[in-house]
Amino acid sequence: MFAPDGTPWAISDGKVVKVDLAGGRHTPVALDVKEPAAIAFDKAGELFVYDSAAGQLVVRVFDQAGKPLRTIGTPGGRVAGPYDPQRFTSGPWVAVDIAIDGKDQLWVVEYDSSPKRVSIWGVDGAFKKDLFGNTPYGGGGALDRYDKSRLFYEGFEFALDWKTAQTSLKNVLWRGNAAAGEQPILYKDRLYLVTRPLFSGQSVGIVYLYEKDRVRCVAAVGQAGRFPMLRKPDILDKLGKKPIGYCYFAWSDRSGDGQPQADEVEFFDVAAGSTGSPQAGRPEDCGKFDETLGIDTPGYRYEVKELLANGAPVYEWKKKAFRDLAFRMDNGQFFVVNNHERMAAVTADGQAVWTHPAEGWGTHALNQARPWFPGQVVAQFGVVGHETTHAGDLGEFFVTHGNSGIWHIWSADGLLAGQLFRDMRGPGARPWSMAEHARGLDLTGVTVGQEHFNGYFCRTRQDNRYYAVAGHNHASVVEVLGMDKFKRFGGDLIVSRQDVEAATEWDRRVQARKLYESAKIIECRRLRGSVTLDGDPAEWDFESARLDDREASFSMAYDDVNLYVCYKARNLGPMK
Numbered sequence: 001m002f003a004p005d006g007t008p009w010a011i012s013d014g015k016v017v018k019v020d021l022a023g024g025r026h027t028p029v030a031l032d033v034k035e036p037a038a039i040a041f042d043k044a045g046e047l048f049v050y051d052s053a054a055g056q057l058v059v060r061v062f063d064q065a066g067k068p069l070r071t072i073g074t075p076g077g078r079v080a081g082p083y084d085p086q087r088f089t090s091g092p093w094v095a096v097d098i099a100i101d102g103k104d105q106l107w108v109v110e111y112d113s114s115p116k117r118v119s120i121w122g123v124d125g126a127f128k129k130d131l132f133g134n135t136p137y138g139g140g141g142a143l144d145r146y147d148k149s150r151l152f153y154e155g156f157e158f159a160l161d162w163k164t165a166q167t168s169l170k171n172v173l174w175r176g177n178a179a180a181g182e183q184p185i186l187y188k189d190r191l192y193l194v195t196r197p198l199f200s201g202q203s204v205g206i207v208y209l210y211e212k213d214r215v216r217c218v219a220a221v222g223q224a225g226r227f228p229m230l231r232k233p234d235i236l237d238k239l240g241k242k243p244i245g246y247c248y249f250a251w252s253d254r255s256g257d258g259q260p261q262a263d264e265v266e267f268f269d270v271a272a273g274s275t276g277s278p279q280a281g282r283p284e285d286c287g288k289f290d291e292t293l294g295i296d297t298p299g300y301r302y303e304v305k306e307l308l309a310n311g312a313p314v315y316e317w318k319k320k321a322f323r324d325l326a327f328r329m330d331n332g333q334f335f336v337v338n339n340h341e342r343m344a345a346v347t348a349d350g351q352a353v354w355t356h357p358a359e360g361w362g363t364h365a366l367n368q369a370r371p372w373f374p375g376q377v378v379a380q381f382g383v384v385g386h387e388t389t390h391a392g393d394l395g396e397f398f399v400t401h402g403n404s405g406i407w408h409i410w411s412a413d414g415l416l417a418g419q420l421f422r423d424m425r426g427p428g429a430r431p432w433s434m435a436e437h438a439r440g441l442d443l444t445g446v447t448v449g450q451e452h453f454n455g456y457f458c459r460t461r462q463d464n465r466y467y468a469v470a471g472h473n474h475a476s477v478v479e480v481l482g483m484d485k486f487k488r489f490g491g492d493l494i495v496s497r498q499d500v501e502a503a504t505e506w507d508r509r510v511q512a513r514k515l516y517e518s519a520k521i522i523e524c525r526r527l528r529g530s531v532t533l534d535g536d537p538a539e540w541d542f543e544s545a546r547l548d549d550r551e552a553s554f555s556m557a558y559d560d561v562n563l564y565v566c567y568k569a570r571n572l573g574p575m576k
């Protein structure tokens with residue numbers, strides 16, 4: 001860093017120094033700074049230093065002689081409660097960089113993902129503006145269905161002004177060492193924020209109680225080794241010699257201090273739950289919290305058996321009759337998503353009520369999927385919404401998201417009722433990367449694309465309107481119209497033998513046309529030289545097709561007289 005007079009300055013061995021380029025004898029400058037982490041100069045030659053020491057986390061301003069002039073920011077770093085732009089990040093790495101632009105504005109870049117923040121200040125210390133970065137890969141954020149003036153995102157509460165479309169960061173809800181809650185659930189007249197799965201499963205499900213401008217962690221269930229708040233000596237001693245990574249757990253905050261104590265935690269042996277190890281993080285994952293604060297696992301289910309006066313739910317671990325990860329419906333049945341062959345609803349004893357064919361679950365199922373067709377269900381991730389319509393005939397329904405950019409609407413009684421967004425492989429699909437972003441923009445033809453891992457759908461209670469929160473690297477609120485317009489119809493359907501024969505013939509013609517349309521075209525080149533028919537493929541410098549994972553290839557060419565073909569095969573037995 002150069003001062004306005006051209007003198008180089010730097011941070012060396014935990015001190016701010018004037019750099020001696022010739023002799024290497026740098027001169028430390030006596031500053032009232034404990035741990036300098038970044039420096040900058042303004043046009044007047046004033047020195048700005050970011051102090052990263054715990055309890056500081058501010059920008060200190062000095063003259064070049066080391067005299068303190070002012071402090072920018074509130075000492076102590078970011079804390080839970082109302083958002084204060086004067087506080088810089090407090091972790092986990094507390095690294096910050098600063099720079100001053102040509103307009104004499106101080107830019108502060110914080111090394112923190114929650115939130116990703118760059119702030120702009122006057123050199124006099126006046127706060128000017130916050131610039132917040134993108135969401136994690138795959139999106140995030142959940143609109144509060146009970147108060148749509150707020151959106152919860154990774155431990156933060158954003159205020160939404162529906163008249164002006166302006167947003168602002170209102171509260172820092174959580175600064176702990178466990179995943180923050182995003183999904184709001186109103187249970188027994190208390191508002192909770194619970195964690196949500198990526199895809200359909202999460203190693204630990206955590207429950208937070210919303211308390212005005214922050215949340216308190218009140219319960220957690222799942223894989224003990226994946227919940228950092230359990231790694232305390234008294235809790236680990238309770239396990240004896242058993243590794244924490246091979247246990248399930250349930251914790252309820254009986255003391256009300258927001259921290260687990262040994263007598264508040266119940267452990268379950270892996271052998272009692274299901275086959276395999278919780279460390280694997282595959283079939284043992286928890287699912288998505290339902291409206292009763294219950295949460296499902298493949299072999300067991302955590303249900304609330306008691307709600308303490310301080311708002312903490314107490315869980316019991318109940319064995320299930322089926323292993324599919326599922327979501328509990330209002331009628332007590334379970335909605336199954338992550339099955340490779342079907343979507344389904346099953347009873348508590350595992351009996352199927354209805355099923356719908358699916359072409360695989362998860363990200364990579366799309367690689368083996370058939371070409372797109374209307375009504376196709378493939379590469380589903382999980383449930384992003386569960387509601388009951390206020391009008392119309394749809395009733396209780398679910399919204400699921402998947403890896404082809406489409407969200408499906410399922411009625412509780414098994415109808416694939418509709419879609420949100422478009423399958424990216426279908427006709428007319430527009431990627432959500434267009435330059436347009438005006439409020440009120442019609443997004444009917446938009447696809448959210450592959451690996452949109454997060455998503456949220458809800459009905460807001462004060463006005464019975466329907467919204468999705470979507471965006472691969474942003475949290476955009478989208479109104480969904482027409483959810484109250486679904487109508488059911490019924491009647492007798494008589495199918496005769498002639499109808500079946502006519503349908504069979506129609507299908508035959510369709511398949512014949514598809515086969516004709518899908519015929520492959522293989523390049524046939526005009527020869528530039530000559531071909532010697534000696535069985536040696538060395539003179540063929542191109543391939544028209546390659547088969548069987550590069551073990552066989554085919555080339556063809558022609559001249560004015562002949563067509564020439566060359567087959568090459570290795571490790572293919574009789575084909576060679």
